[in-house]
Amino acid sequence: MGHEQNQGVALLQMLPLLWLLPHSWAVPEAPTPVWRDDLRNHTFLHTVYCQDGSPSVGLSEAYDEDQLFFFDFSQNTRVPRLPEFADWAQEQGDAPAILFDKEFCESMIQQIGPQLDGKIPVSRGFPITEVFTLKPLEFGKPNTLVCFVSNLFPPMLTVNWQHHSIPVEGFGPTFVSAVDGLSFQAFSYLNVTPEPSDIFSCIVTHEIDGYTAIAYWVPRNALPSDLLENVLCGVAFGLGVLGIIVGIVLIIYFRKPCSGDRDHGETPSLLKIQKISWAWWWAPVVPATRRG
Structure with missing residues (x-):
């Protein structure tokens, strides 16, 4: 019973601090139009956190879990994670609201943290x-x-x-x-x-x-260097030229008639066709061999 009362007292101490939250947090989300039901949903996370360790306070902004910025509280400015986001980080109109969130988070740690120490489970994640x-x-x-x-x-x-x-x-x-x-x-x-x-x-x-x-x-699956690419291109070009030369030589060689064909006045292709026709003509009259 005493343990439950202690938890109740800690929760009651949190209630006055909740009134410090910005009014925009309490605005209900507008319903999504029916014609947009088939559109993909995206998530923008604006997360302020504080803790007793280092860093003591932080702010990150992410779009679909891809971080865009973090906030440098020593300079009161956004820092882009990648150079492509630098133009978007120039807008600092919400700096007062960010500083308010920082003070609110630190107040929660100082006033509520000791009341809940040892009474709630501690979570850990191994990186x-x-x-x-x-x-x-x-x-x-x-x-x-x-x-x-x-x-x-x-x-x-x-x-x-x-x-x-x-x-x-x-x-x-x-x-x-x-x-x-x-x-x-x-x-x-x-x-x-x-x-x-x-x-x-x-x-x-x-x-x-x-x-x-x-x-x-460790380096692996590296792209070919410029020297290697030039060597491979040179080898491929040389093989292509060699293939063209060999092809021309073979065409000239097979188009030249043989000496035996000149005497009979026929080309090798015609002689080959006649031999094939003769074999086809006499193949059906060969008697089958009987086994007695």
Whole structure:
């Protein structure tokens, strides 16, 4: 009974804070017109989260689970995940609302968090990591390695890169975004110029429990280089010319009459036809052999 009362007291303390939510959150969703039932639904996620770890607060915006931006609270500005989204990140008209959400989330952590500590189950997700290239692999040409982290909860992680087991510096920030199901995913990018002997590794550490996931990347399925393409084109062209020459020689050779055919005044093709006709004419009159 005492445990239920404690939970009730914690929930009652949350009610005054709910009035601080923006009024737009309480507006009911407009019904979808009938003529749009056959259209595909899309989802835009605007997720603000805060926690007692690092990062302490974050905001991610995603379209169909593809992250578009994250919010840099130190600069109060949006940061695009890819350069193609930079123009859309210039609009900062909702910055006051984002700062309000940040303060509201931090108030929830400070006032409600201690009341619910040890009374609700703690969820954990072990990060799953994979590394791939942003563009098709070509040796000697600049490319970008992407370290993708899924099944992340809570979003407290550290990402490091290594090249032949040696730490690499100069990689960009880690982008964390929310996905359906109250879990998170993260991206880290490293600019490289791939070589055939490269071995890169992405090391992800889940700070809340010390779990570490490592993903390795080695070059494979690379596109042919320009030199190899030129060599293959040259070989193919040479074989084509050789095939044309051989074809012309064979045509001239078979069109030239044989010496024995000149004496009889007939061409080899006519002689061949007569031989075939003779064999067909006499084949039916050959008597069958009886076995007694």
